[in-house]
Amino acid sequence: xxxxxxxxxxxxxxxxxxxxxxxxxxxxxxxxxxxxxxxxxxxxxxxxxxxxxxxxxxxxxxxxxxxxxxxxxxxxxxxxxxxxxxxxxxxxxxxxxxxxxxxxxxxxxxxxxxxxxxxxxxxxxxxxxxxxxxxxxxxxxxxxxxxx
Amino acid sequence: xxxxxxxxxxxxxxxxxxxxxxxxxxxxxxxxxxxxxxxxxxxxxxxxxxxxxxxxxxxxxxxxxxxxxxxxxxxxxxxxxxxxxxxxxxxxxxxxxxxxxxxxxxxxxxxxxxxxxxxxxxxxxxxxxxxxxxxx
Numbered sequence: 001x002x003x004x005x006x007x008x009x010x011x012x013x014x015x016x017x018x019x020x021x022x023x024x025x026x027x028x029x030x031x032x033x034x035x036x037x038x039x040x041x042x043x044x045x046x047x048x049x050x051x052x053x054x055x056x057x058x059x060x061x062x063x064x065x066x067x068x069x070x071x072x073x074x075x076x077x078x079x080x081x082x083x084x085x086x087x088x089x090x091x092x093x094x095x096x097x098x099x100x101x102x103x104x105x106x107x108x109x110x111x112x113x114x115x116x117x118x119x120x121x122x123x124x125x126x127x128x129x130x131x132x133x134x135x136x137x138x139x140x141x142x143x144x145x146x147x148x
Numbered sequence: 149x150x151x152x153x154x155x156x157x158x159x160x161x162x163x164x165x166x167x168x169x170x171x172x173x174x175x176x177x178x179x180x181x182x183x184x185x186x187x188x189x190x191x192x193x194x195x196x197x198x199x200x201x202x203x204x205x206x207x208x209x210x211x212x213x214x215x216x217x218x219x220x221x222x223x224x225x226x227x228x229x230x231x232x233x234x235x236x237x238x239x240x241x242x243x244x245x246x247x248x249x250x251x252x253x254x255x256x257x258x259x260x261x262x263x264x265x266x267x268x269x270x271x272x273x274x275x276x277x278x279x280x281x282x283x284x
Contacts, residue, residue: 025176028172028176029172029173029176032166032168032169032172032173033169033205033208033209033212035212035215044208044211045211045215045222045223046204046205046207046208046211049204049207050176050177050204053177053178054177054178059178060179074193076230077203077230078229078230079227079228079229079230080203080204080207080226080228080230081225081226081227081228082223082225082226083224083225083226084222084223084224084225086222087222
């Protein structure tokens with residue numbers, strides 16, 4: 001495996017599309033977890049992740065590609081840190097905004113060279129009010145130095 | 149249960165992680181990755197013989213544990229560190245210990261450390277959470 005230079009991606013825009021949590025989909029998701037959908041229209045809070053990820057304007061494969069990483073080489077989620085200003089609601093359109101915050105290269109005994117990419121995504125109401133933000137990190141294993 | 153620092157919240161246990169749940173979530177996540185859907189692909193990739201649960205489902209288990217303990221509350225924030233995979237048929241359990249209790253206006257903010265553990269491999273997610281609970 002050839003290890004590319006650390007890509008210069010900090011600041012890359014992830015301003016995406018609007019995303020609406022559909023009632024039927026929320027119900028299916030809740031039922032798959034064995035929980036009842038909220039009768040007052042609150043969506044399952046995991047939609048912080050689903051909505052931002054689906055509507056950030058890049059697929060996971062595309063995001064990997066931006067970072068010069070082939071999704072077939074096995075990216076790994078390192079972490080996901082949401083914060084909520086209010087519950088997410090079914091039926092309300094949210095605008096996804098965000099950017100890549102940083103990418104750093106590290107070396108581990110287990111994975112060899114790896115890049116850790118951190119990005120932050122927001123869900124905003126259409127009036128601009130921020131409902132939640134999430135900072136996620138992905139790990140891109142690059143292999144061992146001597147594999148060239 | 150009295151909410152005070154050091155209190156252990158009642159655990160939430162999933163006796164068997166279901167492939168059917170992975171099937172439901174794949175289109176919702178727009179994630180067609182076959183490691184969640186096709187055991188032959190999992191084998192071919194050298195990742196074992198069982199389907200791998202989508203990471204957000206594991207986070208949802210933790211969220212459900214928090215909401216079961218605080219049904220009137222709302223999650224304010226979480227940190228999730230992904231340590232290992234969860235596989236189909238795994239038994240997993242979400243646990244939490246209260247680390248802080250603060251009054252904030254008309255609500256109480258409860259901080260806790262949590263873990264999602266698989267019976268076969270111990271911790272798969274570790275992290276922290278803050279839940280806001282309305283004062284009654």
